[in-house]
Every structure is written in C-alpha cells, then in structure tokens.
Amino acid sequence: MFSIAYRMLGSVVEAEDVVQDAFLRMHKSQLEGTAIDSPDAFATTVTTRLAIDALRSARVRREQYVGPWLPEPLVASDDADPARQVETDESVSTAFLVLLERLSPVERAVFLLREVFGYGYDEIAAVVEKSEANCRQIMARAKRAIDAGRARFDADRERHAELSQRFLAAAHDGNIEALKRLLADDVVFVADGGGRAPAIQKPISGAVQVMRFVMGLAKQATRLNMRTELVEANGLPAWRVVSAEGAVLAVMTIEIGDGRIRALHNQLNPDKLGHLGTTGDLNALLGRT
CATH class of the missing domain: 3.10.450.50 (Nuclear Transport Factor 2; Chain: A,)
Structure with a gap:
C-alpha cells in the first residue's frame, strides 16, 4: 500500500496518511460485514483511489509552490519503519518521480499499476473506474509522455x-x-x-x-x-x-x-x-x- 501511495504522491508523509486512511476503511468494511474476497485487490483499489484524490489536491498546492518541486527523499536505515519499506527500482528514483509529474493523477495511477506493479487492464479498469479500452488509451498516452522525457540513467x-x-x-x-x-x-x-x-x-x-x-x-x-x-x-x-x-x-x-x-x-x-x-x-x- 505504501509502495503505491509513495510512487503516486512522491511524499512520505502524504503516503503514510493515505495508507492509514485506506487501512481504516478496509477495517471498517470488515466490521460492517463486507466480504473481501481478495484483500490485496481491495487494498490496491482503496489506496489508489485515495492517492488519486490526494494528488489532485496536491497539484493545486504545487502550482503555488516556490521554486522547483522535488519528492520527499525515502532514506533507508536499519531502524526504518517497516511500513515504509518498498521494492527499490527506477520507479522510486528522484528523477523518475519528477518525470511522473507530467502525468495527470489517473494517468499516473494507470501507468504505475501497469508498468511497475504488473496489473492487468481488467484489474486496472476496476480500480480507476474506467473501461479496459480507455485504460489502454490512457496507458499509451502516459507512456509516450514518460518516454519523451526519460533520460538514459544507469542504475548500477x-x-x-x-x-x-x-x-x-x-x-x-x-x-x-x-x-x-x-x-x-x-x-x-x-x-x-x-x-x-x-x-x-x-x-x-x-x-x-x-x-x-x-x-x-x-x-x-x-x-x-x-x-x-x-x-x-x-x-x-x-x-x-x-x-x-x-x-x-x-x-x-x-x-x-x-x-x-x-x-x-x-x-x-x-x-x-x-x-x-x-x-x-x-x-x-x-x-x-
């Protein structure tokens, strides 16, 4: 949940808020008797939707931001909060998170769920509440925007x-x-x-x-x-x-x-x-x- 939220928002603090809110909503649904067949799918859906809403709000603040915007650094340490542990690859690099700012919140969600987390278009469609065909179009548009700005960096x-x-x-x-x-x-x-x-x-x-x-x-x-x-x-x-x-x-x-x-x-x-x-x-x- 944190892996999705951090990549969506580029903010450790906001990602933690989203994860906490998503967890509470899951817990409430269970208490109310809602049958959750796939906890992973439920967690992904709630987290992504909350992150989209949070990113829309953040975009307004970033338009008024003083100077260049960079993401909050995710610094590893031996005593780091386990909830902040993410699989580290290019998709959490500072340069890539800055590049993701080119995308709209929904484009960012579709791109990350498909490109980074490997979800199928049918699953993504259910998360973002779009048709599969629409999600494919969104993905193609997002990929063009990312590829156009992607520099050739070494990850060694x-x-x-x-x-x-x-x-x-x-x-x-x-x-x-x-x-x-x-x-x-x-x-x-x-x-x-x-x-x-x-x-x-x-x-x-x-x-x-x-x-x-x-x-x-x-x-x-x-x-x-x-x-x-x-x-x-x-x-x-x-x-x-x-x-x-x-x-x-x-x-x-x-x-x-x-x-x-x-x-x-x-x-x-x-x-x-x-x-x-x-x-x-x-x-x-x-x-x-």
Whole structure:
C-alpha cells in the first residue's frame, strides 16, 4: 500500500496518511460485514483511489509552490519503519518521480499499476473506474509522455556509490579537473527549498556552472562545520547533510549515465525532511532572516 501511495504522491508523509486512511476503511468494511474476497485487490483499489484524490489536491498546492518541486527523499536505515519499506527500482528514483509529474493523477495511477506493479487492464479498469479500452488509451498516452522525457540513467549501485564518493572528495578538495571529469556536459542541478530554506529558484545547467556552484556549497559546508553522510535514498546512494549538532539540512541524490553524473537533486525543504529526524534551520546557520 505504501509502495503505491509513495510512487503516486512522491511524499512520505502524504503516503503514510493515505495508507492509514485506506487501512481504516478496509477495517471498517470488515466490521460492517463486507466480504473481501481478495484483500490485496481491495487494498490496491482503496489506496489508489485515495492517492488519486490526494494528488489532485496536491497539484493545486504545487502550482503555488516556490521554486522547483522535488519528492520527499525515502532514506533507508536499519531502524526504518517497516511500513515504509518498498521494492527499490527506477520507479522510486528522484528523477523518475519528477518525470511522473507530467502525468495527470489517473494517468499516473494507470501507468504505475501497469508498468511497475504488473496489473492487468481488467484489474486496472476496476480500480480507476474506467473501461479496459480507455485504460489502454490512457496507458499509451502516459507512456509516450514518460518516454519523451526519460533520460538514459544507469542504475548500477556500486557505480553510483563510487561516483558519489569521488564527487564528494573532489568538491571538498576543490579539485576542478576531477569535478569536470565526473560531470556530464549537460548536467543539471535542481534544488527544492519550497520557500522554507535557501535554494536556487531555477535549475543550473552545464558542467562548468554546476561545478562552480557545487564548489561554493562545499566551501560553505566546511565553514559551517556541516557533515556529509553517504546514505541510500530512493534506492540509490545519496548524501545526507547534517549540521554540527546533527540536525538534517539536506538530502542530495544523483543520477548517472554513461559513467558520468547527469543530474543532482538537492532537497532542502525542512517540511520534506521532517520524517528523517530533527531538521536544522539553514537560514539561521547562514545568518539570513
């Protein structure tokens, strides 16, 4: 249930709310004597419909969002809530969740249920309350939209971890040549502060521009005694940035392709980091009001 809701919403907190609501509805139906022949099918239907409604509401908020929108990072840990455990593949990567924003709520549901969870069109039709023929059309339209924006990323975890470590070391040491070798010419840096934390309002493109910006961030982090930890976020190695006191300040994920870094996504919005523990006030650390 969480796997569906998180992929639909890109939000850990909202996905948990949907799952809780769906579970309560299932429990109420059972108490009222409703026969549930297939609990899995019932759970999928209720969760998906609630997620569609939640996404429609979220879309209104995202139209007024300050700066770029990025999903809440799903960071793995040994003591993580079992309800948050999901099968990690491309469909939970930051880049893919951003790409899914191109789809309408129903398109997103049909695409995910078919492409990620392998449901048949007859089952999907019952979930989204459309005909099978309509669902096939929706799927074809959604797939065209996804394929048009899908970049060629590598999903090799060891390669990601290696590049992450080399990139972090190069940024910390100010090694310009090493950074240039690691970044793709068309690399993009995207940050989400949501108006709650200092972040660039537009993506930065190009190896030289991104390299300079990242080196500036590294110097700032050193000056403020921040600590960078290698973690797993959305199924891939990522960096968690914490203050000297241990408060979470950011989570940055990377996407690689053809052996080089093609995208960096930096989540700084404390509202989207709260599920990871105590968050810090980056504005205060930087002396801003």
